[in-house]
Amino acid sequence: MSAPLLILGGSGRIGRAFAALRARGHWPGPAPVLAGRSGGDLRWQPGEAPVEGARAVVHMAGPAGSADTAATVALARAALDLAQGLGAPLLHVSTAAVYAPSPQPHDEDEGSAPPGGYGAARLAAEAALGDAAWHLRLANVAGCDSLFGAMAEGGVVLDRLPDGRAPERCWIGPLTLARVLVALADRAAAGAEPRVLNVAQPGALAMDAVLRAAGLGWTWRDAPPGALARMALATDRLAGLVALPPATAEGLVAEARLAGWRAGPSR
Numbered sequence: 001m002s003a004p005l006l007i008l009g010g011s012g013r014i015g016r017a018f019a020a021l022r023a024r025g026h027w028p029g030p031a032p033v034l035a036g037r038s039g040g041d042l043r044w045q046p047g048e049a050p051v052e053g054a055r056a057v058v059h060m061a062g063p064a065g066s067a068d069t070a071a072t073v074a075l076a077r078a079a080l081d082l083a084q085g086l087g088a089p090l091l092h093v094s095t096a097a098v099y100a101p102s103p104q105p106h107d108e109d110e111g112s113a114p115p116g117g118y119g120a121a122r123l124a125a126e127a128a129l130g131d132a133a134w135h136l137r138l139a140n141v142a143g144c145d146s147l148f149g150a151m152a153e154g155g156v157v158l159d160r161l162p163d164g165r166a167p168e169r170c171w172i173g174p175l176t177l178a179r180v181l182v183a184l185a186d187r188a189a190a191g192a193e194p195r196v197l198n199v200a201q202p203g204a205l206a207m208d209a210v211l212r213a214a215g216l217g218w219t220w221r222d223a224p225p226g227a228l229a230r231m232a233l234a235t236d237r238l239a240g241l242v243a244l245p246p247a248t249a250e251g252l253v254a255e256a257r258l259a260g261w262r263a264g265p266s267r
Contacts, residue, residue, distance in 0.1 A: 003053035005032040005185050006088070008079055009060030010040025013144040017174040020260035028179045036061065046078030049085060056185035057083040059133075060093045067117025069124045076125035080132055089188035090133040091181065096170070096198065096233055098123040098137060105204075105232040108137070108196045131194055134184060139170040139200030139233055141177055143256030147207055151216055154264030158207055159223035166208040167223070168230040170200040171247055173255030183242045198233040201247035213249035214263050 009015050015034050021027050033051055035044040042050040044061075059079035063071035076092060083090035097119030099106040114120045126135045142148060147169075150156045158166050172180070180199060188194070211218050223229075235244060245251065 002030070003055045003088070004030055004051070005056055005058065005182065006051055006054035006086075007032050007034050007040075007058045007060060007181075008044055008082075009036060009058075009062065009093075010034025010042075011036030011038045012060060012062070014060060014141055014174065014177070015040060017141070017144055017256075017259035017261070018178060021175060021178060021258065024258070026175060026258055028175070029182050032058075044082075046075060047081075049082060051086070054083070054086045054088040055189050056089045056091055057086065058091045058093060058181055058185070059083075067121055069117075069121040072121040072125050073128045076129055076133075080129055083133075089185070089194070090129070091184055091188065092125065092129055092133040092135050093199075094122045094126055094135050094137045095119060096137050096139050096200070096231065098126070101228050101231070103230040103232075105234040106198065107234045108198055108237055126196075134188060134194040135196045136184070136199045137197065137233070138177075139172050139198070142171050142173045142252035143259050143261035144174065145171070147210060148256055148261055151211065151214055152262060152264050156211060156216065156218040157221055158211075158218045159227050160220040161223050161227065161229050165229075166206045167228060168204040168206050168232070170204050170231060170233050171210075171252050172199060172201050173252050174259040175255045176201060176245065180238070180242050180244075187241065195237070195241075197238045197241075198235055199238060200233045200235055201244055202235045202239070203247045204230055204232040205247055205249055205252070209249040210252060213253045216263055
């Protein structure tokens with residue numbers, strides 16, 4: 001039997017969603033090992049090897065201060081040391097926050113100018129790892145992001161843009177993300193060269209469409225000056241490697257529920 005996929009960051013929101021998919025029999029392929037510094041199947045601390053072998057290592061772990069560049073880079077390097085010690089490729093889960101705000105879909109080859117500390121820290125980690133790892137610039141994960149978090153708590157407040165619309169964002173469902181990681185891990189383990197990839201389902205969706213799909217109401221407020229109306233990612237490069245279903249509000253809500261997310265009361 002081939003070595004399992006080792007996922008670092010198993011105690012985070014996405015890790016817990018993956019654990020729920022696995023427990024319910026929805027994980028695509030052999031069960032992964034989820035390792036975290038505060039939970040998961042196994043405890044992992046930098047400098048340690050929680051398993052004896054891995055098909056690939058997925059680095060999703062983050063430091064306590066998500067905008068702490070030095071800690072983020074140090075943790076990424078520790079993940080690379082672990083992967084190299086196991087003789088496994090490293091998939092570094094970065095973020096779409098490395099891009100400067102723009103209404104146009106962001107392409108992987110465009111210059112990056114993150115406006116916030118979190119994006120800057122992840123971009124620094126990408127630079128530190130360089131061509132030794134795949135870099136996956138992740139969109140919002142349904143059930144694990146701020147909108148779904150607000151929906152779980154109930155009483156969602158949405159920004160209303162000057163044209164009356166809600167902001168648009170790009171997402172990926174947790175099951176679709178699991179399929180992407182498994183497929184990329186297989187390619188990486190087979191010797192494919194590392195790539196920089198946007199990871200999202202094609203298309204940007206309005207936030208109110210997601211709320212409607214979940215059967216929830218919301219309250220409007222006027223969007224503050226400078227509010228980002230649209231955030232989208234170009235996904236052609238990823239689609240050339242993995243089959244991707246287009247994003248739909250209904251599909252995202254269904255995948256979030258499959259991974260354990262539940263809506264709260266609508267107020």
